[in-house]
Amino acid sequence: GSEVVKLHPWYPWVMAELELSRGCDKGDAPCSFCTEGTSMKIEERPISDVLDEIRALYNFGIRAFRFGRCSNILTYQGTTFDNKRKPNADALRDLYSQAREACPQLMTLHTDNANPRTIVDFPDAAAEAIEIISKYNTEGDVLSFGIENLHPFVRNINNLKVNFDEALFAVKVVNEIGGWRPTPRSLPKLLPGLNFLVGLAGDSNESLKLHAEFLARILEEGLMLRRINIRKPMLFENTPLKVLIDKYPSRIKENHYKKWKEWVRSQIDQPLLKRLAPLGCIIKNLRIEEKVGNLSFGRQLATYPLLVGVVDDTLPLGTVIDAAVTDYGRRSLTAVPFPLDLNSCPPGSLTAIPGIGKARASRIISQRPFASFEKLKEAIDEEEVAEGLKIFTAL
Structure with a gap:
């Protein structure tokens, strides 16, 4: 069915997203708002199947690919250690290197989500995985970190991933390993992207203050981010948040949310953008x-x-x-x-x-x-x- 891409109105200017997995590697303890971990156990496509798809799309003129639909690229084909998923560097090396071999005129090879918790739990194995991705990908790539909320109480009741120090550690690791530029005027190879959710169960203005401190710390320490996403959670049936939000309603007022979001866009985004893409980049x-x-x-x-x-x-x-x-x-x-x-x-x-x-x-x-x-x-x-x-x- 790969030939269908030729019907796209911008063909061959098309980016193909390649599904690597379904489900969440957090197992039986998904984040409160997320449907991914509630409907199925994690299942992953074999590397050979993904490569077959890449070759077929490449033969029909596609030159841009994204490894997507994966809750955590770092643990793709990973192993279980102490009830946690550990990165499998060999699998990632096979996936990325063979994708490159299959696409000699490749223009884009990017990815999607990564769990910062994996970097905290397995720093050496995660570092190797990040090094492999940043070796074979193309510049301007992003590892999307679901930070969501760093407040201890909100994080605990919503079963989120990392605290303040752990999130900062994960950002630093990706910067140190993936923040290099192929040429002096290129975009960096691989950087974190941060996702914040405002309005989870138990949320309050204290969370907004903590997140402001976190983003200011990133600026102060000379770190880079590829982007910052700020969203509100949606309530889905069968998710823990559907019940939690009644017991622990968010106390963030709309005007406080807008004011904080405006602060991020005016005081944080532009300095980080200048760091990401300096004059002449x-x-x-x-x-x-x-x-x-x-x-x-x-x-x-x-x-x-x-x-x-x-x-x-x-x-x-x-x-x-x-x-x-x-x-x-x-x-x-x-x-x-x-x-x-x-x-x-x-x-x-x-x-x-x-x-x-x-x-x-x-x-x-x-x-x-x-x-x-x-x-x-x-x-x-x-x-x-x-x-x-x-x-x-x-x-």
């Missing part, structure tokens, strides 16, 4: 999906792809380009096409670059074409500004 393979004013918005085929506003209104929809970061929104990036052709780019692309205002942009436009960087320097009155512009061009 190259975001590869952006597909232009929408145009607003002089911005052409694009995203990669990726797990939680970054939204990038490219300052160039001449780009046709569907164009796939590389872009270099020039500025930051709250959860998005501003960029210019890379390499920027100074001899033909629109004025807006020039003024999007730090240090190039309207006057300098007009001077550059009036004196182009430039045959060399030296000629460009003559058109700009400050050498430091010219050097800053150089990283965005092919000169």
Whole structure:
């Protein structure tokens, strides 16, 4: 049935999610809100089946894959030790390395969820698993951590995974092992993504304060996150939360929730985004999906792809380009096409670059074409500004 991908309206610009498992490796003690651990025991597809699917999709033109539908990628094909699932490095090595071999022109290989508890319980085995993933994946990948709530009381009654110190430890481990960049201007290979749930049984403003301390600590210690998700829980039948929420109702008011969420978006997201994708960072393979004013918005085929506003209104929809970061929104990036052709780019692309205002942009436009960087320097009155512009061009 793999040929069905050819019917996708954006074919071959399609990301195939490959199901690795069903159920939850937490066994008989699922998190209170989650349906995954209540309906079935964990079952996993053999590596050979997953590879067969990859090959079939690849033969029909798919170049982007995501290992998904897995509650914890770190324990895929894992072993049981002391009633806990332990990572199986050999299985992950086989899965990832053979996926690479099957797809020589692979563009994206990303993943989904990981349980930070596994890193706490099996630090050495988890470190090896993370090292394997970050060796064979493609840049910009994320391990989604279900932190949910770090308050001791809320964590206890909702049967959540890690406390404050354990969550910080897991974030540090992934940063240390997966936070490297294939090139100086690439996105990091593999970073944590944090999921928070506001409104679980027993939740209160004390939880919001604790989470603010946790995120501030991440900033203070120079750590990186790929993204932060903030959600409210949904009540499903047959989950413990359905009963717990009546006994221990959440005391968080809507205005407190909105205020805390606004604080995260305004005070945490942008500094972390600057750390993740510094000025001049190259975001590869952006597909232009929408145009607003002089911005052409694009995203990669990726797990939680970054939204990038490219300052160039001449780009046709569907164009796939590389872009270099020039500025930051709250959860998005501003960029210019890379390499920027100074001899033909629109004025807006020039003024999007730090240090190039309207006057300098007009001077550059009036004196182009430039045959060399030296000629460009003559058109700009400050050498430091010219050097800053150089990283965005092919000169």
